Amino acid sequence: MDELSDLYNDLIMEHSMNSCNKKELKCYDCCKMGHNPNCGDEIKLELKMDGDVIEDLAFVGHGCAISQASTSIMIDTLRGKAIYEAKKIIETFIGMIKREITDEAELEKLEDAIAFRNISHMPARVKCALLAWHTIEDMLDERERKVDGE
Amino acid sequence: MNSSDIKKDFPILQNRKESYLDSAATTQKPKQVIDAIDEYYKNFNANPHRGAYSLSIEATQKYEETREKIAKFINAKHTEEIIFSKNATESLNLIAYSYGMENLKVDDEVVLSIMEHHSNLVPWQKVSKVTGCKLNYMYLNDNFEISDEEIEAKITDRTKIVGITHISNVLGTINDVKKIIKYAHKKGAIVVIDATQSIQHMKIDVQDLDADFIVFSGHKILAALGIGVLYGKKEILNKMTPFLMGGDMIEYVYEQNTTYAPLPNKFEAGTQNVEGVISLGAAIDYIETIGYDNIQRIEKEIVDYAMQELSKLDYLTLYVTPNRAHHSSVISFNIKGVHPHDVASILDANGVCVRSGNHCAQPLMRYLGIDSTCRASFYIYNTKEDVDNLVNALNKAYEMFKKYM
Numbered sequence: 001m002d003e004l005s006d007l008y009n010d011l012i013m014e015h016s017m018n019s020c021n022k023k024e025l026k027c028y029d030c031c032k033m034g035h036n037p038n039c040g041d042e043i044k045l046e047l048k049m050d051g052d053v054i055e056d057l058a059f060v061g062h063g064c065a066i067s068q069a070s071t072s073i074m075i076d077t078l079r080g081k082a083i084y085e086a087k088k089i090i091e092t093f094i095g096m097i098k099r100e101i102t103d104e105a106e107l108e109k110l111e112d113a114i115a116f117r118n119i120s121h122m123p124a125r126v127k128c129a130l131l132a133w134h135t136i137e138d139m140l141d142e143r144e145r146k147v148d149g150e
Numbered sequence: 151m152n153s154s155d156i157k158k159d160f161p162i163l164q165n166r167k168e169s170y171l172d173s174a175a176t177t178q179k180p181k182q183v184i185d186a187i188d189e190y191y192k193n194f195n196a197n198p199h200r201g202a203y204s205l206s207i208e209a210t211q212k213y214e215e216t217r218e219k220i221a222k223f224i225n226a227k228h229t230e231e232i233i234f235s236k237n238a239t240e241s242l243n244l245i246a247y248s249y250g251m252e253n254l255k256v257d258d259e260v261v262l263s264i265m266e267h268h269s270n271l272v273p274w275q276k277v278s279k280v281t282g283c284k285l286n287y288m289y290l291n292d293n294f295e296i297s298d299e300e301i302e303a304k305i306t307d308r309t310k311i312v313g314i315t316h317i318s319n320v321l322g323t324i325n326d327v328k329k330i331i332k333y334a335h336k337k338g339a340i341v342v343i344d345a346t347q348s349i350q351h352m353k354i355d356v357q358d359l360d361a362d363f364i365v366f367s368g369h370k371i372l373a374a375l376g377i378g379v380l381y382g383k384k385e386i387l388n389k390m391t392p393f394l395m396g397g398d399m400i401e402y403v404y405e406q407n408t409t410y411a412p413l414p415n416k417f418e419a420g421t422q423n424v425e426g427v428i429s430l431g432a433a434i435d436y437i438e439t440i441g442y443d444n445i446q447r448i449e450k451e452i453v454d455y456a457m458q459e460l461s462k463l464d465y466l467t468l469y470v471t472p473n474r475a476h477h478s479s480v481i482s483f484n485i486k487g488v489h490p491h492d493v494a495s496i497l498d499a500n501g502v503c504v505r506s507g508n509h510c511a512q513p514l515m516r517y518l519g520i521d522s523t524c525r526a527s528f529y530i531y532n533t534k535e536d537v538d539n540l541v542n543a544l545n546k547a548y549e550m551f552k553k554y555m
Contacts, residue, residue, distance in 0.1 A: 004499040017554040040521040064491035
């Protein structure tokens with residue numbers, strides 16, 4: 001129960017219940033749906049680029065507190081980052097959840113997203129925390145392939 | 151006899167401290183079932199229907215005796231009307247492929263209820279895509295039940311198959327399948343009953359129901375995982391072609407052609423799950439020793455208590471028919487404003503096992519206008535203490551979220 005209280009802390013609860021990132025962008029370059037069929041979590045992520053920099057991100061959707069907060073905190077973390085920085089952060093986050101990355105200095109780069117580190121002990125919730133991160137990972141990969149193709 | 155006495159028969163409920171409220175997903179197993187599997191492997195294991203030696207013959211006898219036991223249990227007219235499968239899903243796929251694909255045509259209609267589990271829905275979508283037949287749904291009234299008007303509006307002269315769950319795995323609604331079968335037969339349709347959520351709770355008499363097909367999974371009625379049953383009327387099964395091809399379902403095999411074995415072997419290709427069949431036999435013995443009268447009395451007491459206590463929590467939404475006589479032992483609920491997955495995690499941390507999600511019933515969820523629910527499901531080994539644990543854990547979950555709402 002203690003571990004759970006740690007997880008459902010003020011930061012995560014505020015982001016899940018009252019996120020200012022939960023909205024539609026006026027204009028964006030691409031959007032993508034992320035879906036966990038087993039639990040029904042569903043998000044639509046919108047991405048606006050300024051050259052190679054993530055100018056803005058926003059999301060709409062529904063799901064558990066973990067999936068919604070993880071999406072919102074991810075947006076705060078990645079906004080304003082260059083693609084190469086963002087990709088490194090995404091990799092670190094996924095590595096943290098899978099318990100492959102435990103180095104504190106490395107994890108510090110995740111900023112608020114480090115709040116999800118205990119999820120790695122809760123296998124039933126890993127998918128919830130990773131939904132948005134896998135979705136943005138796919139979006140950036142797709143964008144890269146498109147740019148390479150041009 | 152009460153649930154505390156029964157609980158003593160279930161080793162896992164002695165070994166673990168959790169309140170297990172997910173019996174609609176799978177029931178726990180009594181010692182008698184676990185021992186029967188142990189005894190089978192220690193004394194009788196061989197490949198049935200294959201060997202000319204005594205051990206194989208004894209394994210065959212155990213396997214076939216259980217078929218007879220199941221036939222008697224559901225009052226089938228003929229033992230060969232009982233076909234063993236992997237689970238209810240495989241039984242339903244068998245019906246969809248071997249009956250549906252062969253008999254349905256464009257303009258024919260398949261009618262399902264909107265409360266079907268995906269296993270009695272997705273196979274019929276496939277049949278519909280291949281044959282061109284139409285798929286229609288019976289919807290629910292405000293009490294989460296299917297009205298007579300709805301039955302009569304949807305089952306028409308063009309309906310060839312009606313698929314209906316006896317008890318909803320989400321709402322716990324008990325459908326009046328006898329009435330539906332009678333009406334469907336009047337219209338010339340056959341009926342597929344999914345008894346996966348009912349056979350552990352109430353007596354099923356296939357002749358009294360006049361059911362064409364009935365399916366269920368062993369693991370939801372105290373038996374091992376991986377064993378299921380298909381009951382079908384002999385005259386219908388005889389006209390159907392096999393579903394899976396291979397060993398033991400044949401008569402003569404030539405280079406280019408094969409003739410098939412008679413029922414029931416025609417539908418049992420390959421070495422079967424004898425362990426599972428034996429466990430199902432032991433589970434039925436256990437159910438019969440307790441008796442359905444006792445099962446219903448014990449369940450009624452615990453579900454009445456759960457409904458009484460849960461109804462007091464004004465932060466909960468319950469998805470249950472107010473007609474208690476039409477409600478089984480599944481209670482779906484949500485804490486208003488909190489996602490069920492979060493609730494289930496907090497209940498888990500407080501030692502209460504419930505299911506959360508769409509319960510393999512996405513069309514029903516969409517129809518109800520929700521994404522998912524928490525579901526507590528009760529069986530004969532659940533006690534009032536389990537209900538109290540659920541209520542206490544729900545209060546904690548609500549407290550955790552309340553300040554952020």
